[in-house]
Amino acid sequence: MKKQMTSLLLVICMVSCCLCGCSGAPGSSDSNELTVFNYSEYLDPEMIEQFTKETGIKIKYEEATTPEEMYTKYISGAISYDLLCTSDYMVKRLIDEGQAQEVDFASMENFSNIDPKYLKISESFDPGNKYSLPYFWGTVGILYNTKKVKGPIDSWDVLFNGDYKGQIIMQDSMRDSFMVALKYLGYSLNTQDENEIHEAAELLKKQKDDVESYLVDEARDEVVAENATMAVVYSGEAYLGHDFNPDLEYVVPKEGSNLWVDSWIVTKNCKNTENAKKFLDFLCRDDVAYANFEYIYYSTPNKAAVDMMDDDLRNNPAIVPTDDSIKDCEVYEAFDEKTTSLYSDLWKEIKSE
Amino acid sequence: MIEKTLGKIYIGLILVFMYTPILVLIALSFNDSRSRVVWGGFTLKWYRTLFDNSSIMSAFGTTAALAFVSAAVASLIGLFAAIGIYSMKKRSVKVMLFFTNIPLLNADIVTGIALMLWFVRFFPLGFVSVLTAHITFNIPYVILCILPKLETMDIRQFEAARDLGASTAYAFTKVILPDLLPGILAGFFMAVTMSMDDFVITYFTKGPGVNTLSTLIYGEIRKGIKPEMYALSSVLFLLVLIILIIANKTDTVKEN
């Protein structure tokens, strides 16, 4: 028996070693290689293969789920990233800390595909569009089940008035949850006024009893499965949510909300900026932008890609939000250290209430 | 008789508890929908597309290589360590066991971050850094599996063999090793299992582009797990099951 066991284990061992060809040597900084850091499931893996095929530049691709997680991994210096895609306020923070390189985006062949409208929005965190290139954008709103709500949903009020006790999913991210409360109270989502922030925190604490759970993107599946009636989600989740469960609708509440832009930056560690630009240019190309759009169904700032959509998609407000729905939306600004730690402390209190 | 039946029911309930989630996952691998919460009918297509999915296949390769190489190295170091510890004085044994227990007792996240802080200083993160981390947390399992075997072993046989003129190496391979083999194998198996299952430590110590199944799954939780992942897990599960059944069969045949 012992012999059999040993030989069996050895066989498994050998087979698996052959399968993988003992993959992965430690990362050397090959000049023809880019280390790219992005949100998970935010880029069609086939496009990476295609890029390597077209240019011969190899991509080492890394993923994270939240901007904070990205920042931690980036700052720890454990891995030297060349390019990274993150959200507006984190882009600002990285620019302010001198982690981003100035890039001449206009010299890229496909840069003109980016709708200037979004460059203008990006100016709020990257004045002059010197460092960042918009990749996807959207709003934050409520995804709800039309069969289970008692009236029209058009205000953040439904999250706080107790009508849907135990049926609400909030975002498990302090900025997004505070945003909801601040907007409901009629304040700016970028307020650094301590009283306003405390007031929002009190509201969120009171609301906790009514909350089913605090989730991030998995909120969509929970509403699809009808484990909850409504969830605060990013607009990009709404299209697939509706696709899986036709009873679901998405709304940006009338009090206004957050408008977010996820952008690419080239880090200061990047040695071969020409290759980095080639990659960004590739992402801006109409067919690539469309493939990436089709991979996740978030709103793209690439007008060439929007032109390629069929009418159904183009007229879907979850995919191409109307100007009207975003007129009361604000972009996040980076906070100073004092407000950041106030937010963290209050958020921790809310979560452990 | 009633007692026997009740006992069987009780054990049955435990097995139901342990295996129902597994059945759910296997069922999901046949689900013709990209969302895990919607049943879209029965399909086998994920088993076909699985092999075309390069990110899953390469993550699987890395996971397997990591598991077997780290378990093998850990078994070797652990075997020698266990023999060493076995022959130490009681106080030294206590100290050694204390340090052996640290990786088991520490929160994974602390071990992961501690190793990352340390690695960053002297070599680039990559496959090797994760491998080192896995060996680190695997050795204790091996040692804790081998030590008890050593304690129940009859050392006089070894001494007798030496007295009869066998070289130390010969006596070791012929007398001690066979006795320890079940312990080594159990340790090896535990180590492979732990390595396959680890997420947190891998996440912090891995280099760019190195992905294991766990880190891949973690990234996918939020956007929805790829159905191919369920297919792969089911295949893996059945494979291990079959291997164990065969191993067991040959075992009983031999005993008879």
Next chain:
Amino acid sequence: MNRKRTRFLSTPYILWIVGFTVIPLLFVFAKAFTDQSGTFTFGNVTAIFDSVHRKALLLSVELAFISSLICILISYPAALIIKASGVSNKKTIMFIMILPMWMNFILRILAIQMLISSNGIINHFLTVLGISPMSIINTPVAIVIGMVYDYLPYMLLPVLNCVLAIPEDIIEASKDLGANRFHVLTKILLPLSLSGIGSGITMVFVPSMTEFVIANILGGGKIQLLGNIIEQEFSVSMNWNLGSGLSVTLMIFVLLTTVIFGRTTSESDRGFVI
């Protein structure tokens, strides 16, 4: 065996411990006892007494304790039944226990979530049977279920190991001498299997104390255990010093537990050896 000589066989391991266990831990200690500007402080360690952290610690202890207790209550009778049934193939039993671990841990917890969520599989069955559905997801109960599910093998294996090792003759002898079944259990079986239970408790209690993935998935982000708070200090709040300080406190706590239960544990019963 020449004991003096074989002792040196553990040298590679000692080097390994120093290189990859002790030195990295020193980094954690260095972070724990400094603030973000690098000056010495006890603040990160004493931060455990802040109400938020204290609450998380107490809840962690409570859930870990309950999980360990449930694991014992499930495992011990099971071990006795297996012993009585005379199944001698311990290997088979061990493999049955460990086999579920070959399905990825995160996937298994997600499966549990699908089973117990409010519109989940179990509730569907309950509704069909006309029983009112249960709502346990996103409560501490759900987390305990997840922990018991994940760590049950850690309890079952050492307990089983210990119980099976009790010689049948002792039990027979005591019966012959007139002991009833209750006495056999309390005077013979239990005392002789204490060491297995002890190591089982350590094996279950420790990971339950430090866990955060289970609490995240099954607690719906509403329940903060100390593990969650540490994880967030590292990955969200970016306060590595506080994270390290809390980790050190957690380590001390865990060490205390193992010392308490370790007393009943003889070295040979540690682990899950079959």
